[in-house]
Amino acid sequence: MPMFAETELNVRNKKVQALFRVLFMLMTGLLILPVLIILATLIYKGGSVISMDFLFTAPTDGMTAGGIFPALIGTVWLVAVALLISVPIGIAAAIYLNEYAAENWFTRLINLAIINLAGVPSIVHALFGVGAFVIFFGFGTSILAASLTLAIMTLPVVIVATRESLRAVPMAFREACWNMGATRWQTIRRVVLPNAVTGILTGVILEVSRTTGETAPVMFTGAVFFTPFLPQGIFDQTMALSLHLFVVSTQVPGVPENLPYGVALVLIAMVLIMNSVSIAFRMYLRGRKKW
Amino acid sequence: MNPKAISDFDRRNLDWYIDKLIQVLVFIGGISAIVFIIGIFIFITKEGIGFILQTMDVGEFFLSPYWEPSDEDAPEYGILALVAGTASVTGLALVVAIPFSLGAAIYVGEFATGKTREFLKILVELLAAIPSVVWGFIGLTIMNPLIIEVFDVPVGLTVLNAGIILGLMTAPIMTSIAEDALKAVPDRYREAAEAMGATRWQVIFKVVLPAAKNGLLGAVLLGVGRGFGETMAVLMATGHAVNIPHSIFDSVRALTATIAAELGETAVGSEHYQALFTIGIFLFIITFLINLTADLIVRGVRRG
Numbered sequence: 094m095p096m097f098a099e100t101e102l103n104v105r106n107k108k109v110q111a112l113f114r115v116l117f118m119l120m121t122g123l124l125i126l127p128v129l130i131i132l133a134t135l136i137y138k139g140g141s142v143i144s145m146d147f148l149f150t151a152p153t154d155g156m157t158a159g160g161i162f163p164a165l166i167g168t169v170w171l172v173a174v175a176l177l178i179s180v181p182i183g184i185a186a187a188i189y190l191n192e193y194a195a196e197n198w199f200t201r202l203i204n205l206a207i208i209n210l211a212g213v214p215s216i217v218h219a220l221f222g223v224g225a226f227v228i229f230f231g232f233g234t235s236i237l238a239a240s241l242t243l244a245i246m247t248l249p250v251v252i253v254a255t256r257e258s259l260r261a262v263p264m265a266f267r268e269a270c271w272n273m274g275a276t277r278w279q280t281i282r283r284v285v286l287p288n289a290v291t292g293i294l295t296g297v298i299l300e301v302s303r304t305t306g307e308t309a310p311v312m313f314t315g316a317v318f319f320t321p322f323l324p325q326g327i328f329d330q331t332m333a334l335s336l337h338l339f340v341v342s343t344q345v346p347g348v349p350e351n352l353p354y355g356v357a358l359v360l361i362a363m364v365l366i367m368n369s370v371s372i373a374f375r376m377y378l379r380g381r382k383k384w
Numbered sequence: 385m386n387p388k389a390i391s392d393f394d395r396r397n398l399d400w401y402i403d404k405l406i407q408v409l410v411f412i413g414g415i416s417a418i419v420f421i422i423g424i425f426i427f428i429t430k431e432g433i434g435f436i437l438q439t440m441d442v443g444e445f446f447l448s449p450y451w452e453p454s455d456e457d458a459p460e461y462g463i464l465a466l467v468a469g470t471a472s473v474t475g476l477a478l479v480v481a482i483p484f485s486l487g488a489a490i491y492v493g494e495f496a497t498g499k500t501r502e503f504l505k506i507l508v509e510l511l512a513a514i515p516s517v518v519w520g521f522i523g524l525t526i527m528n529p530l531i532i533e534v535f536d537v538p539v540g541l542t543v544l545n546a547g548i549i550l551g552l553m554t555a556p557i558m559t560s561i562a563e564d565a566l567k568a569v570p571d572r573y574r575e576a577a578e579a580m581g582a583t584r585w586q587v588i589f590k591v592v593l594p595a596a597k598n599g600l601l602g603a604v605l606l607g608v609g610r611g612f613g614e615t616m617a618v619l620m621a622t623g624h625a626v627n628i629p630h631s632i633f634d635s636v637r638a639l640t641a642t643i644a645a646e647l648g649e650t651a652v653g654s655e656h657y658q659a660l661f662t663i664g665i666f667l668f669i670i671t672f673l674i675n676l677t678a679d680l681i682v683r684g685v686r687r688g
Contacts (some may be wrong), residue, residue, distance in 0.1 A: 095459075106583040109583070109585060110584050113585040113588075114491075114584075114585075114682060117490050118489045120482075120488055120491065121487065123484055123507075124484040124485065124555050124556075125488075125504075125507055125508075127552060128511050131522050131526060134526055135522075142476025149617060175599065182416050184413070185409060185411075185412070185414070185416075186413040186414050187411045188409070188416060189410040189411055189413055189414030190414060191409065191560070193410060193411070193414070194414065202418060203414055203415065203417055203418060205676070206421045206681060207417045207670075209676075210417050210420055210421055212609050212610075212613070212671050212674070212675040213421075213424060213613070213671055213672075214612065214613025214615060214640055214671055216615040216617050216640045216643045216667070217424065217428065217613070217667050217671075218424070219643075219644075219666050220428050220661055220664040221423070221424040221428055224428055224430060224661070225427040225428035226429040228431075228604075230391075236655055245424075248417065248420070249457070276400065277403055277406075277407070278403045279399065284673075297541050302513055303513075305515070306513075306515025306517065308515070308516065308517040308615075309516075309615040309616055309644055312644065312647075312648070313648060335515060335517045336517075338517050339517050339520070339620070341526065342521050342524055342620070343524070343620060354525070357518050357521050361514060361515070364513055364514065364515055365510055365514075368509065368510055372506055372510075381556055382540045
């Protein structure tokens with residue numbers, strides 16, 4: 094008998110292992126498969142609705158016909174203004190946390206606040222938006238109020254992504270720069286940020302995707318069911334694509350069956366494309382890394 | 385030291401001032417998260433406090449199953465049925481999500497290798513990005529007729545529908561957090577076990593899972609928090625009927641969905657409006673506690 098022949102125990106163990114492997118693979122498949130089927134259904138039913146007309150005309154006949162143009166433009170406004178607010182704050186927060194903050198209770202408190210900001214239900218963010226921006230600061234239901242609410246809600250996305258990419262810049266880069274007599278800010282500005290900028294960009298794209306899909310926070314702060322006008326400034330109300338999906342699928346009678354599928358498909362395509370771009374960016378970055 | 389030497393070492397030039405200025409600016413950014421969290425609490429309390437101090441009967445609020453705010457003679461504000469709705473949907477979602485996301489995390493983290501692993505991780509990340517209003521729409525249009533047909537029931541917008549939808553929504557997030565927890569177990573644990581002759585699944589069950597148990601618990605808790613706070617999907621898929629469910633085929637209504645559905649039709653400052661903000665305060669406190677616990681547990685892992 095050869096020295097390393099399989100014993101009965103070995104054989105049994107191998108079988109059990111193969112069994113578990115298949116079991117876990119099955120579970121992973123069952124997690125992913127239903128979603129793929131659902132996506133296929135969305136594409137199948139919504140695909141026929143989508144055309145240039147659908148994307149570039151306004152809803153007509155009490156939203157039972159026509160396109161989604163005002164909702165698309167509204168979403169672009171909401172996302173753009175939200176980014177203008179949250180990206181500078183988020184990057185500043187990440188720079189503070191990674192470049193300045195010490196390991197102490199205060200930093201832990203900030204981290205806890207970031208985790209909670211991400212964990213507070215979206216409808217509570219909406220209530221905050223109503224109480225603070227719509228009423229207290231007197232912005233009314235406007236793009237500004239809605240975007241401020243969205244910005245605060247998605248701030249953790251920017252902070253976490255930026256902090257990760259700052260953390261990936263080796264300490265030696267900073268030390269070399271300090272040794273040349275540069276100040277902290279000169280080091281950050283000339284060495285750390287240029288090396289982290291693509292990583293920050295992936296975070297920003299992720300935030301765009303999150304902001305695009307959010308519905309509850311904009312419902313009472315700036316987005317309306319229907320308006321025939323395109324927004325002219327940040328104090329106007331607007332339609333939003335995510336809310337439009339809610340409206341045409343629950344609030345409006347007599348909508349043709351496929352129309353909401355078209356809206357859902359456009360929304361999900363926007364979100365998934367942005368996420369894919371962000372992931373591609375990250376992989377490109379990993380491949381290119383010099384250190 | 386003579387004055388000349390001191391001025392040589394004095395580096396307070398323009399760059400020095402810019403440096404100090406930036407330091408202040410990024411500090412303001414750094415504390416913004418704390419400011420916002422406190423701000424959220426203050427502003428929702430400010431809007432809801434009138435109800436808490438004047439109208440609210442604590443016993444009725446938490447124990448009465450009747451949510452009838454628009455009753456003109458005797459409006460009743462009991463959230464028991466709403467809590468039951470939220471809890472039943474979240475509970476079912478966890479039953480759906482925990483086994484699958486744990487299984488998927490183990491497969492992705494411990495079995496899959498190379499390209500397969502990378503591909504699965506990307507897929508999970510993309511699934512987590514699907515907006516909640518789209519999930520609600522799926523519950524409304526795809527799951528609803530499916531449930532009516534398969535189980536031969538009159539209504540498809542039920543605990544079952546919302547539970548499955550919420551489970552599918554939560555699973556990708558739980559999978560990636562659970563996979564992080566598995567990855568945090570040092571490789572030398574696995575190597576030591578394998579050197580003793582353990583097989584893969586023995587390593588996983590006897591070494592990796594026990595070592596990662598806090599992180600996994602944290603993943604589950606974050607799933608609970610997500611379930612409690614989810615708004616659009618449960619608004620669209622539960623049927624929105626105030627009801628303490630007796631089976632998974634009953635329609636219910638969630639706390640979050642109540643706010644989303646009713647806030648638009650209340651007058652600012654009215655009793656009903658303040659009651660909705662009080663629900664918001666309740667949700668804020670619950671999710672705060674859940675997130676805090678999850679964070680403490682996960683931090684415990686990192687230290688250990």
